[in-house]
Amino acid sequence: MNIKKGNLYLIPCTLGDTPPLEVLPLLVKKAVEHIEYYIVEHEKNARRFIKSIDSKKNQGGLKIEEINKFTNPEDIPTMLQPCLEGHDVGVISDAGCPGIADPGADVVSHAHLKGIKVVPLVGPSSILMAMMASGFNGQNFAFNGYLPIDKGERKNEIKKLEKRSQQENQSQLFIETPYRNNQMLESLHNTLQGNTRICVACDITLPTEYIRTATATEWKRIKVDLHKRPTLFIIQQ
Template identity: 60%
Template sequence: MKKGNLYLIPTRLGDNPPLEVLPMSIKRILEQVDYYIVENEKTARRFIKKVSPSKSQAALKISILNKFTNPEDLHGFLAPAHQGIDIGLLSEAGAPAIADPGADIVAIAHEQHIRVIPLVGPSSILMALMSSGMNGQSFAFNGYLPIDKAERHQAIKQLERRSKDFKQSQAFIETPYRNTKLFSALLNALSPHTKLCVATDITLPTEYIKTYPVSKWKQEQIDLHKRPTIFIIQA
């Protein structure tokens, strides 16, 4: 029997109409797939209904993959694929498996010889880098920086040195309600000449993307509280 496919399905980055930022191929796959692996069932169902209002919600079979999921359960999530059934891996926001727990499922799919098919859609990390004016040939995404003030300061200085030594853009994120503290920490730790890109609310009507030297950022007023933001530095 031919195995089913694992489709990596991107979602929108905010509440704008899905098909303004997603291709029609996403709608087509959502309409043909009933088995899903998602981070949050409620928001996943809402997204599917938004894109395909006529699709039966009762027909959806959903497995939850988040920080509370038992790793021993992951292999079972792909069991339908061995019966020839396609499965969709649906991100909570943006592209699946990028800064997202779905990467573990993708790794297991390769081990089980299940075909992985990535679909086109927004990635806030890549879109921020695209619009930053920084080095897109050599870059690194570093996830979240430490919460502890001293450890965070040290991590920022290390990223700045790495950027300078390797001529490499360094990107990272923060939980939106801690953005203001991180932004302040960046201005305090970085050299005045280091470039900093702040990319906020990407694809939304409130989108804000600016790249300035740290010295100029110190003269700017910006509200990042509870707004999804990518930070990129280049020394």
């Protein structure tokens, strides 16, 4: 007898301590209420999120696997076994949408190989929300992850991204470890041409949200403390 495969649900979560139902649609709540199998970035964070969505859910009955930088890639296919047995499985990132700048993408890739239906649910993506609020080219943009830590290498990479932005009319997005955000902004306005625009999108969806676009020259006069605050940087020449 053929068993109907379960679906792989990509379940977005909040970008901070915002009450979930202020930024997530009802469909996310319904998914969390019925799914018992999860693949998550960190179990503790995922359990806290699930509880915030459905406080009555039996936490002891949840089957949770972790996928992060410590995961052996060979273990990923096994994580999808519940889908092959007819159970729906949910993927939860630590923040925002699974699969976008997130190890959940590897799970999705394997799901397609196994013929498992992938269901992305609506939720906050810091990358898209920052682009929406930047005023930059939303038709052509690239997310570059982290830039080099070494000052010289970082400066070269910033110049390279600025040149690409100018040649291709392409917005360039990247992030930094939160405790180095202030140094990153200083590197940007000291390295870029004066008329290159920089968007700083910080604490997106939180009460402390700060989003501002200005030229590199103007940023030298702007006072803002980004220390230990989740921040996206975007540049456009």
